[in-house]
Every structure is written in C-alpha cells, then in structure tokens.
Amino acid sequence: MVLELQKPRPIWQIMFSTHHTDIGLLYTITSIAFFFMGGALALGIRAELFLPGTQIIADSMTFNRMFTVHGTTLIFLFLLPFASGVGNYFVPIMIRYKDMAYPKLNAIAFWMIPPGGALIWLGMADFTWYATPPYSAIRAPGPAADMWIFALKILGVSSVLGAINFIVTILKCKHPDLPLSKIPLLAWSFLTSSMIVLVAIPSFAAALVMLLTDRLGVTGFFDPTKGGDPIAYQHLFWFTFHPEVYVLVIPAIGMMYEIIPRFSRKPIFSHSSGVFAFVVLSIVSFSSWAHHMYATGMSFTEKTVFMIGTLAAVPASGMHVFNFIATMWGGRIKFATPMMWSIGGIALFFSAGAGGVANAAMPFDFITHDSYWVVGHFHLFVMGTIAFGSIGFLYYMFPFITGRMYNETWGKVHFIMAFIGTVMVFFTQHVLGLYGMPRRVYDYMPLPEYIVMNQIASVGAMIIGASMVIWLINMIYSAGKGKEANMDDPWGLGGKYYFPHQAKNPHH
Amino acid sequence: MSGHSNWPEWIYVAVVICLLVYVGAEAWNVERLVEHTPAEAEVIKVTGQQWFWTFEHADGTKEIGELHLKKGKPYKFDITAKDVNHAFNIHDYVILQDAIVGRINTAWFVPDKAGEYTIQCREYCGLLHYNMRGILIVEE
Ligand code: HEM
Ligand SMILES: [Cu+2]
Ligand SMILES: [Cu+2]
Numbered sequence: 168m169v170l171e172l173q174k175p176r177p178i179w180q181i182m183f184s185t186h187h188t189d190i191g192l193l194y195t196i197t198s199i200a201f202f203f204m205g206g207a208l209a210l211g212i213r214a215e216l217f218l219p220g221t222q223i224i225a226d227s228m229t230f231n232r233m234f235t236v237h238g239t240t241l242i243f244l245f246l247l248p249f250a251s252g253v254g255n256y257f258v259p260i261m262i263r264y265k266d267m268a269y270p271k272l273n274a275i276a277f278w279m280i281p282p283g284g285a286l287i288w289l290g291m292a293d294f295t296w297y298a299t300p301p302y303s304a305i306r307a308p309g310p311a312a313d314m315w316i317f318a319l320k321i322l323g324v325s326s327v328l329g330a331i332n333f334i335v336t337i338l339k340c341k342h343p344d345l346p347l348s349k350i351p352l353l354a355w356s357f358l359t360s361s362m363i364v365l366v367a368i369p370s371f372a373a374a375l376v377m378l379l380t381d382r383l384g385v386t387g388f389f390d391p392t393k394g395g396d397p398i399a400y401q402h403l404f405w406f407t408f409h410p411e412v413y414v415l416v417i418p419a420i421g422m423m424y425e426i427i428p429r430f431s432r433k434p435i436f437s438h439s440s441g442v443f444a445f446v447v448l449s450i451v452s453f454s455s456w457a458h459h460m461y462a463t464g465m466s467f468t469e470k471t472v473f474m475i476g477t478l479a480a481v482p483a484s485g486m487h488v489f490n491f492i493a494t495m496w497g498g499r500i501k502f503a504t505p506m507m508w509s510i511g512g513i514a515l516f517f518s519a520g521a522g523g524v525a526n527a528a529m530p531f532d533f534i535t536h537d538s539y540w541v542v543g544h545f546h547l548f549v550m551g552t553i554a555f556g557s558i559g560f561l562y563y564m565f566p567f568i569t570g571r572m573y574n575e576t577w578g579k580v581h582f583i584m585a586f587i588g589t590v591m592v593f594f595t596q597h598v599l600g601l602y603g604m605p606r607r608v609y610d611y612m613p614l615p616e617y618i619v620m621n622q623i624a625s626v627g628a629m630i631i632g633a634s635m636v637i638w639l640i641n642m643i644y645s646a647g648k649g650k651e652a653n654m655d656d657p658w659g660l661g662g663k664y665y666f667p668h669q670a671k672n673p674h675h
Numbered sequence: 676m677s678g679h680s681n682w683p684e685w686i687y688v689a690v691v692i693c694l695l696v697y698v699g700a701e702a703w704n705v706e707r708l709v710e711h712t713p714a715e716a717e718v719i720k721v722t723g724q725q726w727f728w729t730f731e732h733a734d735g736t737k738e739i740g741e742l743h744l745k746k747g748k749p750y751k752f753d754i755t756a757k758d759v760n761h762a763f764n765i766h767d768y769v770i771l772q773d774a775i776v777g778r779i780n781t782a783w784f785v786p787d788k789a790g791e792y793t794i795q796c797r798e799y800c801g802l803l804h805y806n807m808r809g810i811l812i813v814e815e
C-alpha cells in the first residue's frame with residue numbers, strides 16, 4: 168500500500184487484503200491505536216501517584232487492573248505488532264520478493280490481534296503482566312483473568328505464525344543473487360528475533376494452559392495446596408519472556424540500522440558485526456531467564472549461573488552501540504526527526520543497559536528487585552529504546568506511506584519533549600527504587616523523598632503525554648495537508664532507499 | 676568485515692568484557708559473604724498472608740504486624756506464606772526474600788541501630804498489597 172490518501176480505496180479492500188504492504192498498514196495503525204490507549208492508562212497511573220492518598224482512582228482494584236492492562240497492551244499490542252508492521256513493509260522489499268511467503272497466514276496472524284486486544288480490554292485483569300500463581304490461579308477475579316489468559320494464548324499463536332512467515336520469507340524467498348550475509352540488517356533483525364520467538368514462546372504457551380486448568384480447579388500444577396509448585400510457573404514464564412525482551416529490542420535496533428547510516432550519509436561501520444551481534448544475542452538471550460527470580464530462594468550456585476548468563480548478553484548489545492557511534496563518526500549527519508529519535512534511543516539504550524548490569528549483580532538485585540528501580544530499568548528499554556526507535560521509524564515511513572511530509576519542526580518538538588519526559592520519569596524511578604518504594608502500589612508512604620520523586624515522574628509523564636498529542640495531530644494533519652514529499656529522496660540525503668511505495672500492490 | 680579494519684571494535688568489546696568480569700566477580704564475592712548465616716542466629720518465623728505479616732519468636736511468642744528485636748543480635752528469618760506469593764522486605768537492612776506457600780526462604784541480619792523500620796511486602800499480592808506493611812522495632 169502507499170499513497171493511500173492520494174488514491175483512496177474502500178477500507179474493506181485493505182482489510183481483506185493479503186498483500187504485505189496492506190498488512191503492514193493494518194499492523195501499524197492498530198499498534199499505534201493501542202499505544203495511545205495503553206499510554207492513557209499510564210497517565211492515569213502517574214496522576215494517581217502524584218501524591219500519597221487517593222487522587223483520581225477510587226480504589227486499588229481499579230488501579231491494579233490499569234497497570235496490568237497498561238503493561239500487557241504496550242508489550243503485546245503495541246511493540247510487537249508495530250515491529251511486525253515494519254517487517255511486513257520492508258522485509259519482502261529487502262530480500263527482493265513480491266510478498267511474504269504465506270500471504271494468507273500473514274493476514275490471519277494480524278487478524279488474531281484485534282480479538283486478543285478486545286479480550287484484554289474488556290476483561291481488565293488485575294494480576295500484573297506476569298500473572299503469577301498462586302494469586303492468578305486461586306484469587307484473581309474472573310472472568311477478567313480467564314479472558315486475559317485466552318488473549319495471551321491468541322497473541323502467542325499470532326506471534327508464532329508471524330515468526331514462521333518471516334523466517335520462511337527470508338530464508339526461502341530471498342532473491343537468488345542475494346547472499347544471506349548481504350541482506351540489510353533490518354531484515355536480519357527479523358530473522359533473528361523470529362528465531363527467538365519460535366524457541367521461546369512454547370514454554371509460556373504451556374504455562375497458560377496449565378494456569379487455565381488450575382483456575383478451573385481440575386489441576387493443581389501451580390497450587391502448593393494440591394502439591395503443585397508456583398515457582399515452576401515463574402521458570403516457564405521467564406523462559407519465554409526474558410528472550411522476548413530481545414524479540415522486542417532486536418527489530419528496534421534493526422530500524423536504527425536503517426536510519427543511522429542513511430542520515431549519517433555513510434555506510435554502516437560494520438555490517439558483519441551487526442549480524443554477528445544479532446545472532447549472539449538471539450542465543451545468549453536464553454541463558455538468563457532466572458535473573459528475575461533471585462529472590463524466590465534460589466541457591467547460590469543457581470544465582471551465580473544466571474548472573475553470568477545475564478552478563479554474557481552485554482558485549483553483543485554493546486557492539487550495536489559501538490556500530491552506531493562508529494557509523495555516525497565523521498558522517499555528514501542530518502538531524503532530521505527520525506535520526507533524532509534514533510540517537511535518543513541509543514543514548515537511553517546505553518543507560519538502560521548499565522542499569523541492567525547492576526540488576527544482574529546479585530547482591531544489588533536484593534535492593535532493586537520488585538522496587539521502582541525495575542520499573543525504571545525496563546522502561547528505559549521498552550519506552551526509551553524500543554518505542555523511540557519505533558516512533559522514529561514511523562516518521563521515516565511516513566512519506567512512503569502517505570506521499571506527504573510530516574511537519575519537521577513539530578516532529579523535533581515531539582522528540583525533545585518525549586526525551587525530557589522519559590528522563591524525568593524513568594531515571595527518577597531508579598532512585599525511588601533505591602529508596603525502597605515497591606512497584607505495583609496504589610499508594611505509598613508520605614515520605615518527603617517519595618513525594619518529590621513521584622511528582623517529578625508524574626510531571627515527566629504528562630510531558631510525554633502532551634508530546635504524543637502533538638505527534639498525533641502532526642500525523643493526522645500532515646497525512647491530509649502536509650507538503651508533498653519528494654518520493655525519491657524525502658530528506659534530500661542522496662543514496663538509495665528501500666521504497667515501500669514501489670511494492671506492486673495488485674489493488675493499485 | 677566490510678573491507679576496513681575492525682580492531683577498535685574488538686578492543687572495545689574486550690574492555691566491556693573486562694568490566695563485566697570485574698562486576699561479576701565482585702558480586703559473586705559479596706553474595707558469598709552475605710549468604711553465610713551465623714550459627715548462633717535466633718530464628719524468627721515470618722508468615723505472609725493477604726495482607727499482613729505474622730512473626731513467631733524462638734520462644735513461641737507471636738506478633739502481628741510488629742516485630743520487636745534486640746540490637747546487636749543476629750537473627751535468621753524463616754519466611755513463608757499462607758495464601759499467595761508475597762515478598763518480605765526490610766529495605767533499610769537489605770532484607771528481601773519471597774514468601775511462598777510450601778517453601779521456607781531464609782535471610783539473616785544483625786540490627787545495628789535502635790529505632791523503627793518499615794517492613795513491607797514487595798511482591799504483588801492483590802487488593803491491599805500496597806498497604807501490607809509492618810514495623811520492625813529494634814530495642815537497645
Ligand atoms: C534488551 C532490552 C531489555 C529489555 C526490553 C528488558 C526488559 C526487562 C523487563 C520487562 C524487566 C522486568 C520484568 C518485570 O519484573 O516486570 C527486566 C528486568 C530485568 N532486567 Fe532487563 N531488559 C533488557 C535488557 C537487560 C539487560 C541488558 C540486562 C543485564 C545486563 C537486564 C537485566 C535485567 C535484570 C537483572 C532484571 C530483573 C530485575 C528484578 O526484577 O530484580 N535487562 N528487564
Ligand atoms: Cu530478563
Ligand atoms: Cu504484596
């Protein structure tokens with residue numbers, strides 16, 4: 168699809184299409200809608216925590232439901248589908264094939280997302296994004312909890328179908344003249360992250376079924392009073408979801424690999440070290456899952472093993488940062504909006520990684536675990552790195568999708584506000600954690616340091632919220648009324664682009 | 676490699692690995708020391724349930740929501756739960772262990788300053804998780 172607004176088509180034609188650019192558009196728009204919905208919940212959470220006591224949310228159950236749906240939405244309904252959207256637009260073009268390998272499967276994978284999202288939002292479960300038993304098995308109120316379980320099941324299948332499609336497309340459908348080692352890093356990122364999905368998802372898929380039957384009372388896999396083991400769930404869960412964080416971050420890094428060299432007007436410093444680091448990450452991401460479980464009573468040996476496994480992932484992440492900086496070094500950098508988001512994302516990636524190393528060091532984790540530090544840590548990744556990379560990339564795709572330019576000034580304002588807000592929220596949350604504030608709390612003790620820190624974080628969140636409104640207006644306005652983009656070179660950078668708008672859509 | 680020399684990247688990777696080895700070794704060493712529970716430590720049984728803490732001293736006396744300990748004496752907590760997961764946390768003394776039904780997790784410390792400290796739950800446990808607090812009172 169492209170130039171949708173210049174050559175309008177009936178909406179059902181896009182909805183029932185199996186062409187990769189149409190599916191890409193559906194993924195992109197759906198994920199952005201969920202981004203705003205999940206973000207609205209975050210603003211509610213931050214408003215509630217502006218002061219101790221009850222502010223705008225009447226009771227803790229509502230609050231608990233809000234942060235559960237917030238986390239679930241932004242991970243499963245924004246970050247993952249957005250990445251799939253980008254992959255759908257670019258992977259077939261980058262490997263020079265007419266479409267994804269299995270177009271119908273592609274459409275099915277997308278169409279599993281809206282029902283999944285509906286179940287999550289209509290249910291509003293309260294058991295946090297990791298649904299730990301025994302709470303989730305014996306106490307969490309239904310039908311919300313059961314709806315969440317079904318939703319995650321559906322979204323998991325959708326992820327697996329998408330991953331199979333990317334892997335087959337890249338390995339089997341790439342142009343014979345194009346060696347695998349030469350395909351662009353963005354396509355490599357989808358290959359490696361899809362591999363992780365295939366290996367990681369099954370353990371959580373199994374855990375979900377067990378959790379459901381536990382809730383129905385027919386089994387007691389995770390219920391200690393029936394001889395089950397709640398820790399087993401945590402292993403199954405984190406075996407999926409530690410690797411899953413790399414499923415989120417790897418495509419975002421791939422997007423930066425598309426943007427950074429282009430806007431630095433220089434080839435990537437080292438293509439092969441980028442490939443190497445992706446492959447290493449996809450393997451070592453499986454060596455660290457239990458770093459989320461140090462406090463469950465693991466033995467000293469177990470903790471040591473998982474600490475080493477966690478630290479092992481750092482050099483490869485560091486190689487990406489190096490590659491980016493070395494690419495920009497000496498380049499004629501054009502600080503257009505997509506580039507600014509990428510650079511901001513890399514800076515926050517680096518700080519987030521430093522915090523992750525501290526977490527992994529086991530004695531320190533007993534200070535940070537389940538405190539606001541952890542919230543700060545992973546938000547520097549999910550918001551600061553992955554969402555930043557994604558938003559920057561949407562600016563980058565904008566002219567190719569709409570045929571028009573977004574407003575550059577407001578794009579920069581959006582970035583600067585969001586960057587300041589992100590620093591205010593998530594760096595402060597690290598400090599709050601050091602002061603001992605637990606996460607997932609509706610209320611906190613009225614200590615002066617808690618209050619100040621929470622207020623800084625809440626103001627930061629509102630700044631992010633305002634910036635996102637600016638973004639939305641910019642996108643909508645520019646899609647209809649923006650300057651016509653120079654489709655050969657929208658930013659005047661020279662060089663060769665991958666042109667999603669030239670993909671031959673049979674409907675045009 | 677794309678035609679040019681890549682040695683700066685490998686030097687950088689080597690430096691990062693050295694830093695990580697240092698962090699890992701240091702963490703390993705500290706953890707080894709703090710996990711060594713002194714033999715004479717007095718055992719306190721800690722039970723978490725929605726949404727309060729119960730403490731049982733070695734002599735069988737029980738306290739709910741409050742824990743009275745003596746300054747300068749080593750204590751070992753045997754931590755468990757009755758209903759769902761909780762986490763027993765005295766942040767000022769870096770005590771943090773999950774309280775899990777059917778398991779006993781341990782932590783030990785020596786309170787070295789008289790005064791009152793917050794005990795809190797740090798694992799999500801439902802409706803009143805945010806308010807699942809207690810007080811540690813360290814007496815001279
Ligand atoms: C690649 C991007 C990363 C993402 C998206 C990410 C995401 C997350 C998430 C979501 C959590 C918290 C889960 C929860 O409790 O709800 C977490 C915790 C953690 N992360 Fe990361 N992470 C990333 C990288 C890293 C790195 C590079 C390290 C270490 C070198 C690291 C170390 C940790 C540790 C040790 C925890 C557990 C903290 C605790 O609960 O006490 N992470 N991360
Ligand atoms: Cu992890
Ligand atoms: Cu709790």
